[in-house]
Amino acid sequence: MAGLSDHDGRNAHVAGNGIEKPILVTEKKPDYTVDAMRAKLEGSVELEVVVLVDGTVGDVRVTKSLDQVHGLDDKAIEAAKQCRFRPGTNDGVPVPVRMAILMVFALH
Numbered sequence: 001m002a003g004l005s006d007h008d009g010r011n012a013h014v015a016g017n018g019i020e021k022p023i024l025v026t027e028k029k030p031d032y033t034v035d036a037m038r039a040k041l042e043g044s045v046e047l048e049v050v051v052l053v054d055g056t057v058g059d060v061r062v063t064k065s066l067d068q069v070h071g072l073d074d075k076a077i078e079a080a081k082q083c084r085f086r087p088g089t090n091d092g093v094p095v096p097v098r099m100a101i102l103m104v105f106a107l108h
Helices: 034-038 072-082
Strands: 023-026 043-051 057-064 084-086 097-105
Touching: 043 072, 057 072, 072 097
Parallel strands: none
Antiparallel strands: 023 084, 043 057, 043 097
16 A cells, blocks of 8 residues: 555545544644743644544644744644544545644633
């Protein structure tokens, strides 16, 4: 099964048409940077991730940025890579699936 473990997502599927979406098992909330806290930044970073056949996150890219100056986009990517999923499947067989996730930054 060539390509099923590639991290760059070239062979990743999209949920639908028989492809079951991955299910989040372990969520990692993104951490704030000190500079972002001082700047009182809040909002969300939209990411496109590839969930691999082992439920880990491979390729991650920012599709909607919140902050490139104070490091929140980078923190969102770090958190996404620590999330774990029950992998997506095609006819019951795990396959890499490309999907969108949202990382929310909110000060309390």
